Amino acid sequence: MRGFLTILRHEIFVLLISPATFVAGFLFLLMMWLVYWQVLKAMPSKELPVSLFFQLFWLPVLFMVPLLTMRSIAEERRMGTLESTLTTPTTPLAIVAGKFAGAYVVFLSFWVLALGYPILTSFQVPEGSANFSFMEASPLIGGLLFVAVSGTMYVAAGIFASSLTRSQLVAAMLCFAILFMVILGEQILFTYSGNPETVPGRWQPILDYLRTFRQLEDFSRGIVDSRPFVLYFSSAFVLLGIAVVVVERKATR
Amino acid sequence: MNFGHKDFRKVRRMESLNAILQVILLALVFLGVNYLAARFYSRVDLTRANKHSLSLESQAYLENIDPQKPVSIIVTLMTRPEDTEEDQRTRKEVEKLLREYVYHANRHGPQRLSVEYVDVFKHRERARELATKYGLQQGDSILFACEKRNRLIPAAHLRALQEGTGKLIGFRGEALFTSAILHVTRNEKDKVYFVNGHGELFLDTADSDRGITEVSAFLMKRNIEPETLNLLIAGKIPNDAKLVVIASPQSAFSEEEVILLRDYLNRSNGRVIVLLDPYIKHGLENLFWDWGVDVQDKLVVEPASSSTIAQNGATLVREFSNHQITRSIGANHIPVLVGPCRPAQPDIGAPADETRRVTSLMRSREGSWAETDYRKSGPAKPEARDVAGPISLAVVAERQVGQQGIQIAGGKLTVFGNSSWVTNAWFKSRGNRELLHNSVLWNLDRYTLVDIPPRPVQEYELTIDAQEFKELRGRLFLLPLSVLLLGAICFWTRRH
Known part of the structure; x- marks a missing residue:
């Protein structure tokens, strides 16, 4: 993992000075603003606003992750700097891990910023106007934990997509397609074919295990389940592993 | 040593094979880890009072x-x-x-x-x-x-x-x-005894008007064993009786039988369901008096029903109280089909008893009345001697027993002013099945085996006026705007 910290520092620096990061951040926060506003507008509701807020997490993820990760490896390959980097005492693993960690840190930072909405609201709304707390700890911690855990896989998917091509656009589209299938594919499938619970036979527990919205429902209510941790961490591990193999293979060609 | 094209190709093939093996290995690790995770997992409830966890x-x-x-x-x-x-x-x-x-x-x-x-x-x-x-x-x-x-x-x-x-x-x-x-x-079955010897409904006869084989089958599917019991021959109510049903007796009960029933209700905290029809002398008046139940010798007359299902003397009952037996029926607007009814209501003249609670289960419609001279021929009309509706058609009386503040369920007596609704002819009606199901389960304490309160469904409310809401929206928008501003400063600084 030699060079990992150097690459991580470099990645974060590049992301922080890149206009694309700020555009992504602005679009992300704008979307979350719209979501939060709609949640407040739809009150009274049977669920806490913060739980509903997290239940729409997929909306910004679908475009923010491709924007953050599309250039990571694809751009290096297009510019021919990937081969140069590999001539230094740096391994493909360190490159992939460094790029992943950089994008992941920015991804998490955006979500931490999004927490500003419930925090600001709790200060702005006059006392006694709400029969609940905007800063209810359990759904806030649970929701953020889910975003952090699932984010490992989503960012890894972006890095993986970026490792497959030289074109940033293709990488972004590929990443979007993967995320769309992973997050919404099952939900859409069952919207047209009926209740997701009624898949007969052995598929029921498998699909049940993979259902993003079920996991999110638990986390955003304040129930932390160990299964999504394993699922998302192992998926991230596999995707990054394949990305390392791809980088190794491409660099030697 | 010289290397030819073939050697390079061989190395490439080896590299490809190596890459494929790595991917396969990763996939296997993924499957193995997730298989174990699906089998052995844990859940933690972060809420303060563990409100999502089981008791x-x-x-x-x-x-x-x-x-x-x-x-x-x-x-x-x-x-x-x-x-x-x-x-x-x-x-x-x-x-x-x-x-x-x-x-x-x-x-x-x-x-x-x-x-x-x-x-x-x-x-x-x-x-x-x-x-x-x-x-x-x-x-x-x-x-x-x-x-x-x-x-x-x-x-x-x-x-x-x-x-x-x-x-x-x-x-x-x-x-x-x-x-x-x-x-x-649980291993044991609950036994329900159907009293006979007074011309009651037949538990084992498929007759549509006097047979209740449908009820028998219905109970057996729910792990309840129905049996017949002749009180005079047996001389006692068996110890394993979880519930005694008296379904449409055609003659009066003797004094000995009433004593057996009273002892069963009072001393053994027994459960009795009585289904009585108008016109019949039943001999249970004293027992009902003890339990605060009033079953008068009257006939409930409903205004004409327009429903085709409720012809031939039948009435659709649609008014239910919020008792555990009738709550779901009322909430779902399921009618119960009954035959000619006599009033079965709480007895307001009964001696006061703090341990006893009497609740009406269902009642007739507005405009109905309890006809006193129902044996007279000719069309019925409400008169001064009659009681104006709505009239209670079924009633439950229950007692709490215990000492020093510890109260447990005692005996329960449920009385219906009609029996036709359980006969084979009418038991297919959904409301009737539901009513019997709930009555039996409530009497067998199957609803109260565990004392876990309902989880409240909370409604979250925010009360701010339109102006405050607009201001809030504007202030929240500062967040994305500040990121955009930061980006612009960053971009401008780099340029200059």
Whole structure:
């Protein structure tokens, strides 16, 4: 993992000075603003606003992750700097891990910023106007934990997509397609074919295990389940592993 | 040493093979790790009062399920376009709750509990299997089964509704589910004795007007064993009697029989259901007086019914009280089809008794009355001697027993002013089946095996005016705007 910290520092620096990061951040926060506003507008509701807020997490993820990760490896390959980097005492693993960690840190930072909405609201709304707390700890911690855990896989998917091509656009589209299938594919499938619970036979527990919205429902209510941790961490591990193999293979060609 | 093209090709092939093996290895690690994670997992409730977790009582029962006799839960709650918000909410609550049940039952290794969701409209074959095996004939319910015992909970029973408004205020799923699991994992059957010797309805005759074989089959499918009992011959009520049913006696009970019934109710905390028809002298007046129940010798006359199903002297009852027996029937607007009724109501003249509670279950419509001279021929008209409706048609009386503030359920007496609704001819009506089901289960204490309060359904409200809301929206927008501004500063700094 030699060079990992150097690459991580470099990645974060590049992301922080890149206009694309700020555009992504602005679009992300704008979307979350719209979501939060709609949640407040739809009150009274049977669920806490913060739980509903997290239940729409997929909306910004679908475009923010491709924007953050599309250039990571694809751009290096297009510019021919990937081969140069590999001539230094740096391994493909360190490159992939460094790029992943950089994008992941920015991804998490955006979500931490999004927490500003419930925090600001709790200060702005006059006392006694709400029969609940905007800063209810359990759904806030649970929701953020889910975003952090699932984010490992989503960012890894972006890095993986970026490792497959030289074109940033293709990488972004590929990443979007993967995320769309992973997050919404099952939900859409069952919207047209009926209740997701009624898949007969052995598929029921498998699909049940993979259902993003079920996991999110638990986390955003304040129930932390160990299964999504394993699922998302192992998926991230596999995707990054394949990305390392791809980088190794491409660099030697 | 010289290397040719073939050698390079060989190295490339080896590299490709190596890459493929790495990917396969990663996939295997992924599958293995996730297989283990799906089997051995844990859940932590972060809420302050563990409000999403099961009660300790339920957890203890689940851990005691014998792994050799696992419990199957079959859910037939389906998503339909015409579902109300309450239906959706109920289904969601059931799913969430069952996740907790599965976790707590199976977390120590062997599979003690499994949940299967069946769409009875799509999976016809499975629906047929369930109908044959468990007698499951309706959707929108949750079936608990263990070996040959089973228990069906209709979705309507899960909702706790506010009296008067009918608004959903709670979800009583945990109490019902735990109670159902306790019931299906118990070994013994509950015995219900049907009294005979006075020309009562026949438990083993398929006659449509006087036979109740449908009721018998209905009870047996719910692990309840119906038997006949002649009080004069037996001279006592058996010790294993969980419930005694007196269905449409045609002659009066003797003094000895009444003493047996009174002792059973008072000393053994027994449960008795009485179904009486008008015109008949039953001899149970003194027993009813003790229990604060008034069954008058009158006939309830309803204004003419326009429903074709309710012809030939039948009446559709649609007014129900908020008692555990009738709550779900009323909430779902299911009518009960009854024959000619006599009033069965709380006796306002009965001696005061703090341990006794008498509740009316259902009543006739506005405009009805209790006719005193019903034996006279000619069309009935309300007169001064008659009692103006609505008239109570069924009543329950229950006693609390105990000392020093500890109260437990005592005897229960349920009286219906009509018996036709349980006969083979009329028992197919959904409301009638539901009424009998609830009455028997309530008398057998199957609703109160566990004392878990309903989970409240909270409504979160924010009361700010339009101006405040607009201001809030503007202030929240500062957040994305500040990021954009930061980006612009960063971009401008780099340029200069």
